[in-house]
Structures are given as structure tokens and as C-alpha cells.
Amino acid sequence: QKEVEQDPGPLSVPEGAIVSLNCTYSNSAFQYFMWYRQYSRKGPELLMYTYSSGNKEDGRFTAQVDKSSKYISLFIRDSQPSDSATYLCAMAPRYSGYSTLTFGKGTMLLVSP
């Protein structure tokens, strides 16, 4: 079992839809959770990070962490064609100083106008 599982998609939605992206993990040492957006042939861009269970909102994005289920989600409201990209979840254990990131494979999101 891989440490971080993420459905590669692609996930196709119409403009304006609410998008739900998810990752599951097996390592209970993970305490730091991030979502990155990566456009084709570009480096990842940090969208959100959180250390705790619960929800964290930033504009159209909401990150949700359920440590008891080892499950994290990213919700995108009012999705736009410019949101079309690959979304990577990443997580790190506290013992590494939160520096050793383990990434999911990424979910490709396609938002059609």
C-alpha cells in the first residue's frame, strides 16, 4: 500500500461546478497537509496548508482534514476553466520538521466553459 493514494482522474466538470479532490494516507505520523496546483510542465504552486483536523477556507478553496480516517479533501467552489490543472496533495511528518514531503500522484482536473 502506498503511503498516499490519490485518484489520477481526469476529473471533468462544467464551469461553476463544485469540485471535490481527495487523498487517503496510511502513515499516522503525517501531521502537515498541503495542496498544490501544477500546470503542465510547470512547478507546483502551494494552494493551502493545514496542520489540524477540520476545515480551512481560502476564497473558493476549502481544505478538509480528517485524521481519524486518514483522509483529506480539497473543495473548489465555482470552478473556472483556469482551474484546469493537476492537483497534488502532499503531507509531512512532524519528526522531519515537516520538511520531508510525500506527494500523491495528482488528480488532473478539467473545467470546461
Add this chain to the structure above:
Amino acid sequence: GAVVSQHPSWVICKSGTSVKIECRSLDFQATTMFWYRQFPKQSLMLMATSNEGSKATYEQGVEKDKFLINHASLTLSTLTVTSAHPEDSSFYICSARVAGGYGQGGSEQFFGPGTRLTVL
């Protein structure tokens, strides 16, 4: 702020040659820089962690003699792929962590745009 650049953005080389990739933090000092490799449709895999002024720490399975890392200053780290072979063709991405923290997290890594290496 927190911009990381990489140079070159893409490189094509012949098998057996060496290639150097530079990673720079443009508007902040980075005590720690990370090098990742990403194959098509795969996740980023950490290759090594480099701290300014000390030797890099390599992940299991990464040949330190093949992938030479030099973190010469708080704003520059270089990755040299020595005697490159076609199987080294990949997307190499660096990231930098801000010295002393940034924002509320203090642990965020900011990624460069990546370097696509093709070895013929």
C-alpha cells in the same frame, strides 16, 4: 514574494555528458533546498535535501555520486547529473524553504518551475 527560479528550463544532452541545473531563491534566503524528480503521470519523488554549507542528504535509492548537489549560498543550490543516460530523462524540480519561517506555517516549500532533461 517567495519566488524560486530554475535554469535551464529545459535541456537536451547526449548520453554520457554531465548537466548542471541551478535553483535560486530570488527574494528570500533559503537554508534548506530540496530536489525532486517527476516522471510523466507520477508523483514528485524527493531525491535529496540540501542545507547551506553542508553535504546533501540523499533519499534511499538515489546515487549521490551521480546526482551531485552543491548548496553554496542561502540563495543557490545546484544539481549536477553526471554521465547522464536516457533513463535519467525526467522533470527535475527544486524547492526552497524560507529561513526562519514564512507566514503562519514556517514550513512551506516554494517550488521552482522545473527543468526538463532529455538525454539522447
